[in-house]
Amino acid sequence: MKITSNKAETTTALANMERGLEECGITHLLIVPSSHLDPVYEVYRKKDRCYILTKEEEAAAFSSGLVMSGQRPAMLIQQSGVGNMLNFVWTLAEPFGLYFPILVFDRGTQDPNIVQHFSSNGTRKALKNLGSVDIDWENSDSPKTLKSFIEARTVWILFSL
């Protein structure tokens, strides 16, 4: 896991994430707010297409509705929210064939909040078994990488900042 306190790196990473989401034609961004990600929210807020939900499972159901309407939503959540949404992924999105990518910001095992270390470890183990992939947003090719993940209908896309 990488934790950077380098603001320039974070800015580059977020800019690549914004570009990646736009280039992949993501129409709506569904979030439960997490630290550091506000610049990405802002891009979709300006288009009136950023929705703050009260819980990650709610975002999964909302995304499912958008997919059935022909939209292309993506979820952007923190790793601690993954456990809040598994049932709706497994009993709504998956069985009904409703695909949307879930970008998971992993606060990691160096986070100042020790509880996040447990969450990060557990979440990574669980998501690995669910076929998760990692994306390095500092890499200028990361938007293309995101596109390939979405084309392959990869659900769980982990990243750090």
Next chain:
Amino acid sequence: MITRQEAVQEILKLMGDDSSIYCVINLGLLSREVAAQTEENPEGVWQRCLAVQGAMGSIIPLSLGLSVGTQGAKILGLIGDGSFIMSLNSLVTFCELRRPNHLTIIFDNRLFESTGSQKSQPDDFDLAKVCAAANLPTFTVTKVEEIIPAIHLLLVSGGVIVFQIAPSEEKPPRISEHPEISAERFQEALVPYRITS
């Protein structure tokens, strides 16, 4: 009090008269009831129904997502009181995104009927008051003849209708349609109302 069968019958009658109405339905006996009543004409109203056979508590955000992603469709979310209670946080989202042509209809029999009729709420818990406290226009319906007028009226602003439902011994059969097939045909039916920009 209304029976579940009567309430579903009225909603399906309304859907038969108005092809712009779509319906997502809670798991359990409620969705089975809709499926059973549309069985004789599966090419009709059933095309515009989606029975969610899991994800208890998902109906409000699911129906809101459908409403946000479409234009001109009338979206009804049918939910049991047990499922509704599981998703009380969604009242916040509902309050934020309340819109015309979107309704949540709570079938309130005060039981987890599908799993053996366990009690779902204390006797003095009032779901209509909870919804009204969330600043949602809310009607309570106790008679069959009130159902269609209440839906017409509340579709103008969006909101919640609570049906007071009598417990029932009737157990319609399980739904055999595969969820992927359900989703494909429901999405196909929604195409005229997609927002393309």
